[in-house]
Amino acid sequence: MTASFGSDCSYRLYDRALKSLVGGVNSPVRADPRPTPAFVDHGDGAHVVDVDDNRYLDYIMGYGPLLLGHDLPDRVREAITKAVADGPMYGIPTDIEIELAEFVIDHVESVDRLRFVNSGTEATAAAVRLARGYTGRDKIVVMRGGYHGGHESFLVEGTAADRKPSSAGVPETFADETIPVPFNDEAAVREAFERHGSDIAAVLTEPLLGNHGIVHPVGGYHESLRNLCDDYGSLLIFDEVITGFRVGGLECAQGKYDIEPDLTTFAKIIGGGFPVGAIGGRAGIMQAFTPTGEVFESGTFNGHPVTMAAGLETLRFAKKHDVYTHVNELGERIRAGLQDIVEDHAPEYTVAGTDSMFKVLFTRSGSEATTDNCTAGCKQQLDCPRFERCPKTGADVETGETDRWKRTFWPAMAERDVLLTPNQFESQFISYAHTAADIDRTLETYQRVLSQSG
Known part of the structure; x- marks a missing residue:
């Protein structure tokens, strides 16, 4: 486990940034998590390393642009x-x-x-x-x-x-x-x-x-x-x-x-x-x-x-290089694994995404487990027993446990070296640099965090 996300050097850089940048950042979403964001030193394949030398498995991927990961071919x-x-x-x-x-x-x-x-x-x-x-x-x-x-x-x-x-x-x-x-x-x-x-x-x-x-x-x-x-x-x-x-x-x-x-x-x-x-x-x-x-x-x-x-x-x-086959197969792998974890530990939550995008939505509707759900996440299928529960609008997502995601779940994942987007709303992304071993380690981390907090 690493130190808390955004430690010594990041604290100092953020304090310095507050004196020259509005809110210390150039985009408001970067101000999360609190009390301070971490400052990245460099990327490495599917990872980022911050200025305190903490290494994270990265699913932000620049909020989507980095299809190939941090190391360019x-x-x-x-x-x-x-x-x-x-x-x-x-x-x-x-x-x-x-x-x-x-x-x-x-x-x-x-x-x-x-x-x-x-x-x-x-x-x-x-x-x-x-x-x-x-x-x-x-x-x-x-x-x-x-x-x-x-x-x-x-x-x-x-x-x-x-x-x-x-x-x-x-x-x-x-x-x-x-x-x-x-x-x-x-x-x-x-x-x-x-x-x-x-x-x-x-x-x-x-x-x-x-x-x-x-x-x-x-x-x-x-x-x-x-x-x-x-x-x-x-x-x-x-x-x-x-x-x-x-x-x-x-x-x-x-x-x-x-x-x-x-x-x-x-x-x-x-x-x-x-x-x-x-x-x-x-x-x-x-x-x-x-x-x-x-x-x-x-x-x-x-x-x-x-x-x-x-x-x-x-x-x-x-x-x-058939990048899409690789990233989409990993996307299917992580969503299927997340579906199993959610059904065991938080059946009210919804797994969403497609291709190389994924997210667990902290929805609240219906706490009992169901069977014959959409595999590998919500697909809005009429015959799925969760169809009525799955979010249909942005407002449906907003009614979820958005504060829990930001204040407790996200930090717990980051402390275990898995870096997700810092709020409930933005998607997470898989890159060509991610591997099946990365996905399996990520699923183990979701399992550990959700089982402890569920």
């Missing part, structure tokens, strides 16, 4: 090194941005054209602007509990009938144009279209809620969104910032669920660990961006050559 590292040596950036087109665009287009059925940007927030903001410009409409339907970055159009909470900004600094007028509905609630989306259909530019949704506990779509939900958008002349936007090139492999989650959105936003894995975002879609829609259309989008660092090289070689490596 030689070919990926060489491509990045060459790009840096050639010149860090130019503000002028390079061939590498074409090659990455061609790779994405070759593998994602719905994408004919791309525009690279620098973050998931930039991508979703630009996609919504494009949808508004293309349709001539203003309103956007979003999923409550979905996360699309820190743009004013998405920092809205409440119901379709009673909504308001979720952050100071966001004008009320933005909430007027954003309609939040519960994920998996077809009736709520249909009602929104019946009230506002002629004003709705787009529906923006993650294929599965990946930043609010991992909530899977109920069968037919995506199809209902596709049909409503077609009926009312609105665009369907899939936010694949998290799921893109992780869920569904090279075809992404839209391939896994067999739905073609009009626009898709990407980030994380397509940058190979470097800052990136992208919007992709049909040529007729994408051409509405400047310089071929009237919807403005621009950026000094768009198509940054180092990022493009990292993303392209990461995806090429994943394709050539």
